[in-house]
Amino acid sequence: MSTLATRPIQDYTAKDYKSELKPIWCPGCGDFGVVQAIYRALSNIGRPPHEIAFISGIGCSSRIPGYTTAYGFNTVHGRALPIAQGIKLANPDLLVLGAGGDGDGFSIGGGHVAHAIRRNIDITYIVMDNQIYGLTKGQLSPTSRRGLTSVSSTHGSMEAPVNPLAYVLGYGAEFVAQGTPADMSGLAQIIEEGIRHPGFAFINVQSPCVTYGMEDQQLKAQKASMQTLASINHDPSNILAAMDLAHQYGEKLYTGVFYKKPTPSPTFEGQARARHEALQAGSRPRAAVLDLFKLKK
Amino acid sequence: MNSDLVIGMAGSGGDGIVAAGESLLTAAAIEGYHGVLTKSFGPQIRGGESSFRLRLSTSKVLNTGGTLDIAVALSWDDFLRFGGELPIGGDTTVIYDSNSKVPTDKIPLVGVKPAEVLMVPIEQMARDTGGSDRSKNTVVLGLMAGWLGVGKAPMEAGIKKRLAKKEADVIEKAVKAFYAGLEYAEAHPLSTDRKMSPPAKPTAKFVVDGNDLCAAAAIVAGCDFFSGYPITPSTEIMQFLGREIWKYGGTMLQAEDEIAGIGAVVGASFAGKKAMTATSGPGMSLKTEMLGLASIAELPLVCVNVQRGGPSTGIPTKAEQSDLFQAVFSAHGDVIRPVLAPISAEDMYGVTIEAFNMAEQYQTPVIVLSDQEVGQRKETAEPIDASTTEIVNRRKPSEQELEKYVRFRFTESGISPISHPGMKGGNYLASGIEHNESGAPTANGEMHARMNEKRLNKFNPLRSRKDLFVIQGPADAPIALISWGSVAGVCIEAVEIARRQGMNVKLLVPKLLYPVSEAIYADFFMSVKRGLVVEQNHQAQLFRLLRMFVDVPRGIETLAKSGSNPITPLEVVDRLRRITLALQQGKDREPAEV
Numbered sequence: 016m017s018t019l020a021t022r023p024i025q026d027y028t029a030k031d032y033k034s035e036l037k038p039i040w041c042p043g044c045g046d047f048g049v050v051q052a053i054y055r056a057l058s059n060i061g062r063p064p065h066e067i068a069f070i071s072g073i074g075c076s077s078r079i080p081g082y083t084t085a086y087g088f089n090t091v092h093g094r095a096l097p098i099a100q101g102i103k104l105a106n107p108d109l110l111v112l113g114a115g116g117d118g119d120g121f122s123i124g125g126g127h128v129a130h131a132i133r134r135n136i137d138i139t140y141i142v143m144d145n146q147i148y149g150l151t152k153g154q155l156s157p158t159s160r161r162g163l164t165s166v167s168s169t170h171g172s173m174e175a176p177v178n179p180l181a182y183v184l185g186y187g188a189e190f191v192a193q194g195t196p197a198d199m200s201g202l203a204q205i206i207e208e209g210i211r212h213p214g215f216a217f218i219n220v221q222s223p224c225v226t227y228g229m230e231d232q233q234l235k236a237q238k239a240s241m242q243t244l245a246s247i248n249h250d251p252s253n254i255l256a257a258m259d260l261a262h263q264y265g266e267k268l269y270t271g272v273f274y275k276k277p278t279p280s281p282t283f284e285g286q287a288r289a290r291h292e293a294l295q296a297g298s299r300p301r302a303a304v305l306d307l308f309k310l311k312k
Numbered sequence: 313m314n315s316d317l318v319i320g321m322a323g324s325g326g327d328g329i330v331a332a333g334e335s336l337l338t339a340a341a342i343e344g345y346h347g348v349l350t351k352s353f354g355p356q357i358r359g360g361e362s363s364f365r366l367r368l369s370t371s372k373v374l375n376t377g378g379t380l381d382i383a384v385a386l387s388w389d390d391f392l393r394f395g396g397e398l399p400i401g402g403d404t405t406v407i408y409d410s411n412s413k414v415p416t417d418k419i420p421l422v423g424v425k426p427a428e429v430l431m432v433p434i435e436q437m438a439r440d441t442g443g444s445d446r447s448k449n450t451v452v453l454g455l456m457a458g459w460l461g462v463g464k465a466p467m468e469a470g471i472k473k474r475l476a477k478k479e480a481d482v483i484e485k486a487v488k489a490f491y492a493g494l495e496y497a498e499a500h501p502l503s504t505d506r507k508m509s510p511p512a513k514p515t516a517k518f519v520v521d522g523n524d525l526c527a528a529a530a531i532v533a534g535c536d537f538f539s540g541y542p543i544t545p546s547t548e549i550m551q552f553l554g555r556e557i558w559k560y561g562g563t564m565l566q567a568e569d570e571i572a573g574i575g576a577v578v579g580a581s582f583a584g585k586k587a588m589t590a591t592s593g594p595g596m597s598l599k600t601e602m603l604g605l606a607s608i609a610e611l612p613l614v615c616v617n618v619q620r621g622g623p624s625t626g627i628p629t630k631a632e633q634s635d636l637f638q639a640v641f642s643a644h645g646d647v648i649r650p651v652l653a654p655i656s657a658e659d660m661y662g663v664t665i666e667a668f669n670m671a672e673q674y675q676t677p678v679i680v681l682s683d684q685e686v687g688q689r690k691e692t693a694e695p696i697d698a699s700t701t702e703i704v705n706r707r708k709p710s711e712q713e714l715e716k717y718v719r720f721r722f723t724e725s726g727i728s729p730i731s732h733p734g735m736k737g738g739n740y741l742a743s744g745i746e747h748n749e750s751g752a753p754t755a756n757g758e759m760h761a762r763m764n765e766k767r768l769n770k771f772n773p774l775r776s777r778k779d780l781f782v783i784q785g786p787a788d789a790p791i792a793l794i795s796w797g798s799v800a801g802v803c804i805e806a807v808e809i810a811r812r813q814g815m816n817v818k819l820l821v822p823k824l825l826y827p828v829s830e831a832i833y834a835d836f837f838m839s840v841k842r843g844l845v846v847e848q849n850h851q852a853q854l855f856r857l858l859r860m861f862v863d864v865p866r867g868i869e870t871l872a873k874s875g876s877n878p879i880t881p882l883e884v885v886d887r888l889r890r891i892t893l894a895l896q897q898g899k900d901r902e903p904a905e906v
Contacts, residue, residue: 036741036752068583068733073744081741081753086733088582089743089753090575091605097572101579101587102733104563105537109583109733130568287563296561302698304531304556308518309695310342311473 027061029054036081045222045234046076046143048196053083053112053141055199056206062110069112070099072119075150076143076222079114093124096131099138107284110210113140118148121177122157129186132215134283139209142179143222146232153227160265165227180261180273183217184254189276190216191257193269197221197237201270208272214279221268237268244271251275313509315370317460318377320398321452322363323386325356328449333364334690335453335470339463340368341519341692344511348376349690352397353629361390363398368462370511374656374801376689378880380404382459382506384452386434388412388420396878403427405504407455409434409448428503437492447489454493461507464494517692522657522682523590525693526616527552529664530588531560532698534705535614537580537587539565540573541595544628545684546618549590570595574602574615581611582742584732586668590616593626593635600642603677607647607767609742610720610730612671612706614664616680618687619797621875631684632875633797634849639679640826640857646764648771650674651826653681655782655800658693660686663823666780669704674770675730681825683848685798706730714738719751722762726770775829783836785811785818791891792836792843792868793819794858799848799879806884813885815892825854828861841900842867842891846884850874867891867900 032054040046057067067085071077073092080087090098099113120128120142131138147165148154154167157177164171183191190212194202202220209216223232230236249256249271257274291297319336323329330351337349347368354360367377379401385391385408391398400406400421408419410431419429432455438447450471457464471490475483527549530538538553540546554564563580567573573589580587591599596617606613619635621627639651650670654663660682667678709717709729714737721728731738741751746760754760774780782800785807793810795803800821807819820836822829845855845868852872858864871887873879894902 034741063736065736065739066734070579078753081743084739086582086739087741087743088579088609089741089745090578091601091744094571094575094602097567097575098579098582100565100572101537101539101576101581102583103579104565104576105580105583105585105587106732106734126568127572130572287558290558291561294559296559299559301532301534301560304528304560305696305698307528307556308520308525308693310338310516310519 027058027063029058032057032064032083032085034082034084038082039078040075041226043225044075045145045196045220045224046079048199048202049076049141049143049220049222050079050082052194052196052199052202052206053079055203056210059207060110060210066108067110067112068099068102069114070095070102071113072115072124073150074116074119076114076116077119085112093119093122094127095119096124096127096138096140100131100134100136103136103138104284104287107288111138112210113138115142116156117142117144117146117158117177117179118156121179121182125157128183132183132186132188132217135189135214135280136283137214139206139216139218141206141218141220143220144179145222145224145228146176147224147227149224149227176265178261178264179219180264181258184258184261184274188217188274189214189279190272191261191274192217192272193219193221195221195237195241195268195270197234197241198270201243205270205272212275212279214282241268241270244269244273249273252277313505313507315509316373316377317368317381317506317508318379319366319368319382319384319456320363320380321384321386322361322391322394322398323448324390325353325359325362327362327386328446329362329386330364332449332452333366335467336456336463337366337690337692338519339466339470341517342466343463344514344516345370345462345508346372346511346517346692348373350376350685351688352394354393355629361393363391363394365398368460368508370509374804375881378882382407385409386448388414392420400424400426405502405506406430407432411435430500432496437496438489441488441492442485447486450486450489451493454490455497458494458497459502459506518695519690520657520693521548521688521690522654522660522686523548523618523688524552525657525660526590526664526680526682527556529661530614530668531557531562532701533665533668534586534703535588535668536562536585537577538562538589539567539576540589540591541567541570543570543592543595545620545688546590546592546616548687549616549618570598571602574599577613578602578606578611581606581613582609582732584734586612586672588614588616590618592618592620592628593622593638594624596635596638596642603649604643604645604647605744606677607643607649608645608744608746610675610728610767611677611742612675613677614667614671614680615677616682619681619683627876629684630876631798632849633683633799633847634853634875635681636825636849636853636857639681646768648768648827649677649679650771650774650824651679651681652780652823653797653825654686655797655821655823657686657689657691661696665701665703669702670774672704672706673727675706675727681797683798709738718749720747720749720763720766722749722766726766771827774824774827775831777824777829778832780822780824781829781832782821782823783819786816787818788839789816789818790839790841790895791815791817791888792840793817793846793884793888794843794854795821795846796825796854797847799846802879802881803846803884805881806888809881809885810888815888817888825857828857830861833858833862837863837865840865840868842895844869844871844884844887844891846871846879848873848875848877848879869903
């Protein structure tokens with residue numbers, strides 16, 4: 016497993032992960048809290064910024080890599096995960112983070128989530144779920160609730176929202192958690208635990224949109240309604256209980272780890288490393304591949 | 313004796329037609345002959361009709377020729393389904409299985425009287441020796457060894473090797489079937505001589521196909537990562553790398569879709585590795601957005617498009633050259649992506665290496681426009697010496713440059729040193745968003761204009777790469793022949809024939825299709841009054857692309873045909889003859905009579 020990802024190399028503080036770029040987010044945006052939580056989680060882990068690759072898609076939240084000192088890649092809409100997987104497979108020693116909004120992860124890029132999960136590539140994927148499209152100014156998102164009126168649903172949404180937690184549990188994710196910037200230190204802990212999990216980790220963050228979001232989603236309302244999974248004695252090794260709780264997405268705001276597989280499955284890159292060893296990769300010159308075209312009498 | 317023969321054979325999917333073609337090519341290559349083998353199938357997943365076309369020659373050939381010299385029909389129904397792909401003419405020797413009970417004067421050919429028609433008890437010989445009709449293809453191999461005088465010993469050895477794991481009597485029966493055909497041929501000599509002359513050099517050749525050789529060249533070039541999605545006719549590239557790349561420390565990821573395939577490649581390149589994806593037309597359409605991302609983020613990658621008939625699903629199993637416009641113009645935004653096209657399967661080695669080198673040198677996606685013919689045909693090739701292959705790696709920042717690293721620094725060449733995650737001090741933000749020199753997002757119009765200038769001007773040196781063109785014939789010739797991709801192989805032969813017949817023709821084949829090298833064309837066109845651009849697409853895409861960038865002489869016309877319709881050397885020569893006549897009559901511009 017990725018030992019480097021968990022080994023403190025030297026002491027880093029949250030400030031070491033903060034870049035000089037000024038966020039474009041609206042004052043009061045939930046994403047400010049998310050990036051703070053990420054700085055804190057990364058400083059607890061202690062990997063130097065140049066060994067971290069932080070990949071996002073498109074959307075307000077996808078600007079986040081630029082606000083860190085890691086190697087960042089603000090890619091195209093919905094494709095953070097395929098690119099992040101390519102990075103991790105090309106260099107498994109890197110700590111790889113993925114991030115994006117609910118539109119990025121569950122609408123335009125929804126097809127990639129299942130596959131990142133079943134490959135179990137060691138990436139921590141943070142979705143900032145605000146149930147609205149903020150960057151394009153207030154259209155329906157895949158997690159918008161039924162009936163929501165917006166600039167693209169004048170007469171109300173006629174679609175049921177995606178349930179990100181139940182989706183990823185159904186896909187077989189081995190680490191599934193939810194947090195909110197309303198509880199920044201709780202969120203930092205969850206992100207740190209996700210990074211330390213050896214395999215794909217999914218973290219849904221209820222990160223409210225102050226400009227286009229609804230009243231009952233704002234930080235103040237979240238603080239009043241949120242409940243930690245620890246406080247209800249949830250056992251994160253119990254997949255059925257996790258699924259049951261995940262199904263209350265949209266009704267109850269649970270924070271903490273829904274599911275963490277007690278014995279994680281092998282990662283893709285771990286298996287790749289074993290294959291390379293078994294095949295004695297690197298022991299032959301590259302030109303040897305041309306021998307395959309020689310004819311044998 | 314013959315120096316060049318074209319053999320076509322068809323039957324049903326279970327007859328082992330393709331295996332027979334490959335055995336014959338391999339045996340001939342071992343003896344030092346040159347050859348090109350194409351296969352064609354009906355649309356069925358299994359079974360259905362199946363055929364091959366094999367051209368054997370004593371010297372290098374780059375196309376499968378025209379009318380068949382020898383046609384073998386195991387079943388007339390299956391044979392006739394291939395239409396113009398297996399043309400029979402007045403000089404063809406036609407061989408068919410007597411199980412059809414069609415008399416030799418009643419064969420189902422309209423308007424053509426072949427030189428010779430033989431009804432051969434192929435199935436009967438297979439049953440008598442091999443015990444079932446499954447040995448029909450082996451009987452045919454024996455017939456060919458007898459009538460052509462090619463490949464007897466290597467084919468017998470090949471049969472034994474292929475069946476090495478089977479029981480002794482299975483091998484014995486197969487060898488008997490082979491000898492039954494051979495002895496039949498010796499007892500029934502053809503009225504037209506079909507014996508091959510000895511090869512120019514009796515040294516064994518490689519047998520390659522474009523897809524496998526592309527994959528192997530990628531490994532030699534230093535490719536450590538491949539991700540793609542199965543799509544005909546490019547899948548063999550992924551399959552080859554799925555077997556081989558691991559042995560060299562690389563990784564192959566079969567992605568969930570075409571977008572994820574190139575996405576993972578963009579990621580691997582960002583992480584510092586050489587990476588490639590491969591696809592065909594429909595996949596290319598899906599990959600376009602990622603190509604734009606790699607262009608603006610200035611990340612090297614190679615994207616191979618093994619073209620097939622389009623649009624949409626089109627004709628997945630047959631070649632066409634109709635994706636040139638897409639390769640050149642598919643992106644939104646002001647952007648150049650180099651486009652390279654191999655002219656043969658053998659050429660795929662050099663073109664793939666060049667694509668990686670160019671991608672690394674210019675920090676750009678490079679498109680390789682192969683096609684089904686180049687990708688899937690088998691041909692003989694000279695052994696490749698990789699020790700002379702030049703490999704280029706991306707320019708990494710020096711220690712000094714890392715002290716105050718600026719990823720997209722404006723330089724004279726437009727190329728800025730590129731770091732990758734793991735490199736201390738090289739941290740930067742890559743993005744699809746327009747950015748300033750340090751990588752920070754910007755919406756400033758002046759910065760955007762400067763960045764466009766950097767990203768476009770960096771390709772200027774490519775425009776003088778004359779080594780990426782095949783130019784043959786006298787510099788002052790008034791007639792030009794231009795072609796690209798697999799069809800160039802037809803034109804290279806056509807220009808030789810035309811010159812032997814006294815036509816003053818010169819040839820130009822661009823392997824670098826884009827950016828268009830204006831000066832090279834301008835120089836070539838100096839002496840040209842008339843000419844022909846030959847390509848396998850309906851719109852004459854190369855011709856129109858050239859007209860956009862170059863002063864193409866008014867007397868240049870086109871021979872452009874949709875995919876899967878073969879273009880033969882003689883057809884090109886015929887057009888050149890009409891063009892020559894028109895020029896002799898003093899006509900510079902009027903279209904030559906067709």
